[in-house]
Amino acid sequence: MTQTRKDRRVSLGSWPTPVEPAPRLARALGLNADDLWVKRDDLTGLGGGGNKVRKLEWTCGQALAEGATVLVTTGAAQSNHARLTAAAGARLGLDVVLVLAGDPPSPAAGNLVLDGLLGATAVWAGGLPGSELLAKAAELAEQLRRRGDVPALIPFGGSSVLGARGYAECGRELRAQVPALRTVVTALGSGGTMAGLVAELGAERVLGVDCGAAPDPGRTVARFAAGVSGRPCPPEDLRIRHDQIGEGYSHLTGPVMDALVLAARTEGLVLDPVYTGRALAGLAAAVRDGDVVPGERTVLLHSGGLPGLFGHPAALRQAEAALYGERPSRS
Numbered sequence: 001m002t003q004t005r006k007d008r009r010v011s012l013g014s015w016p017t018p019v020e021p022a023p024r025l026a027r028a029l030g031l032n033a034d035d036l037w038v039k040r041d042d043l044t045g046l047g048g049g050g051n052k053v054r055k056l057e058w059t060c061g062q063a064l065a066e067g068a069t070v071l072v073t074t075g076a077a078q079s080n081h082a083r084l085t086a087a088a089g090a091r092l093g094l095d096v097v098l099v100l101a102g103d104p105p106s107p108a109a110g111n112l113v114l115d116g117l118l119g120a121t122a123v124w125a126g127g128l129p130g131s132e133l134l135a136k137a138a139e140l141a142e143q144l145r146r147r148g149d150v151p152a153l154i155p156f157g158g159s160s161v162l163g164a165r166g167y168a169e170c171g172r173e174l175r176a177q178v179p180a181l182r183t184v185v186t187a188l189g190s191g192g193t194m195a196g197l198v199a200e201l202g203a204e205r206v207l208g209v210d211c212g213a214a215p216d217p218g219r220t221v222a223r224f225a226a227g228v229s230g231r232p233c234p235p236e237d238l239r240i241r242h243d244q245i246g247e248g249y250s251h252l253t254g255p256v257m258d259a260l261v262l263a264a265r266t267e268g269l270v271l272d273p274v275y276t277g278r279a280l281a282g283l284a285a286a287v288r289d290g291d292v293v294p295g296e297r298t299v300l301l302h303s304g305g306l307p308g309l310f311g312h313p314a315a316l317r318q319a320e321a322a323l324y325g326e327r328p329s330r331s
């Protein structure tokens with residue numbers, strides 16, 4: 001772990017993450033073989049890997065500078081951010097409390113199993129609406145403070161101006177790794193990932209695929225991107241697709257299932273049903289409607305999320321159907 005007074009970032013991951021060609025996937029999408037590259041941010045190293053590690057390097061750095069003894073954050077039951085906050089806490093010797101939406105599923109699966117293994121305490125919010133999770137986390141932090149702990153609230157999805165700085169760094173890696181980069185495609189949830197990329201690469205080079213995790217993500221991305229770059233970022237300049245949400249965040253759509261199968265069978269690349277599968281489905285749609293064209297260099301950001309596949313019953317049913325020879329649904 002390294003930390004300096006000026007730079008509050010702590011080191012939690014392995015950098016730079018690799019960039020790999022994806023020629024068979026490129027051709028299947030209608031691109032030229034050398035047009036498409038994959039940025040492997042699923043290989044960030046900590047706790048099963050994923051995009052949240054880059055943001056946690058900054059938010060945990062600040063927590064440590066403030067003398068925190070316990071990290072408190074919020075998320076869905078299958079939150080990758082919650083899992084990686086648990087891993088960061090373990091790495092840094094801090095306790096972790098996760099305020100999770102809904103009730104505890106039985107048996108626990110996917111990210112939840114790792115949350116337990118990593119030593120986090122889960123507090124279930126029951127019927128509380130998602131918008132009130134943060135208030136519950138703040139209340140819990142107050143109780144911890146009265147008990148003598150020093151809690152640090154890590155924002156939803158790890159996204160804030162500070163957390164998004166981690167993705168400006170990813171943008172700098174991409175500049176060096178992929179000359180002539182035209183478009184990087186990323187899943188868009190709480191906004192910090194896209195915001196950091198936009199801050200470094202410019203709005204015209206980043207295509208966000210909305211996963212339905214938060215209302216009005218464009219405004220959030222614009223605010224964080226402006227905060228990181230120090231330049232205005234009008235929301236209308238952002239390239240965001242909202243066509244892959246389907247019936248909602250945790251719902252598996254036909255195009256996303258097709259994307260999971262395509263990436264797996266062309267490149268041996270395993271995506272997840274909530275985020276990276278949506279990013280690839282959004283890229284496929286962008287090629288169809290001409291927003292991404294052959295002859296230009298495109299990067300698909302693999303932002304992790306594999307444990308969530310094992311906590312997603314609909315995706316597991318579809319994968320099982322494929323194993324036993326039925327065609328995955330295209331509904």
Ligand SMILES: Cc1ncc(COP(=O)(O)O)c(C=O)c1O
Pocket residue numbers: 050051079080081157159187188189190191192193194272275276303304305
């Ligand atoms: C695997 C994965 N990819 C992408 C995202 C989206 O990133 P952001 O929340 O920064 O928009 C998330 C957010 O939870 C995620 O878990």
